[in-house]
Amino acid sequence: MNKTIINPCLELKSQLLKVGAMVSRFEGNDYSAVKAWNNWLIEVEAILEKYHFSEAAEIAGLRAQTLVENTEPGQRVSKRKSSMQRSLRTVSAAQIAVLGVQKHLEDKLEGVRLIIKQIVLASRDAGFTFGADKGDDFTVYVDSLLTQLQQHEQLKSGINKAIAVIGKYDTLRVLAEEITME
Numbered sequence: 001m002n003k004t005i006i007n008p009c010l011e012l013k014s015q016l017l018k019v020g021a022m023v024s025r026f027e028g029n030d031y032s033a034v035k036a037w038n039n040w041l042i043e044v045e046a047i048l049e050k051y052h053f054s055e056a057a058e059i060a061g062l063r064a065q066t067l068v069e070n071t072e073p074g075q076r077v078s079k080r081k082s083s084m085q086r087s088l089r090t091v092s093a094a095q096i097a098v099l100g101v102q103k104h105l106e107d108k109l110e111g112v113r114l115i116i117k118q119i120v121l122a123s124r125d126a127g128f129t130f131g132a133d134k135g136d137d138f139t140v141y142v143d144s145l146l147t148q149l150q151q152h153e154q155l156k157s158g159i160n161k162a163i164a165v166i167g168k169y170d171t172l173r174v175l176a177e178e179i180t181m182e
Contacts, residue, residue, distance in 0.1 A: 016099060018040060022091070034087045044094070053101055120175075120178050123152070126155065159171070
């Protein structure tokens, strides 16, 4: 079974949208930004671990960098300022690592969305009608629609490709979104 693509994509995107506010806190010399940044790294690391992405180790390494004491001789920098500088040095690398994972997932998802849109258009030409009867369970309807598409001679290759790329669960979600958007 493939791991879900949609959930980690959305969760990582949500975390990426927080980076600007974090940088603004550093810019304003808010010393609590260090703790907030460390908490952000922990949250992102947990998301990556939950979905079994190896980039979790990279984030853990960046978190470790924020903890390393400043050992350069001859520098007299306050502990708070040193902590802020170490944290700031990890922002770009963390953002790039998380963005790389999120962008990869989003690209896969968009590719499947295009496939599903083409399948929906082609299925109309093949005589499929969309829309569950009132009182019917929409989830059951979408699942049976997916089964019909998999059995259709001309449409099955596209739908099977979508399932191969993002898994059945996410394909069902995308299909449900596409048929309800019409």
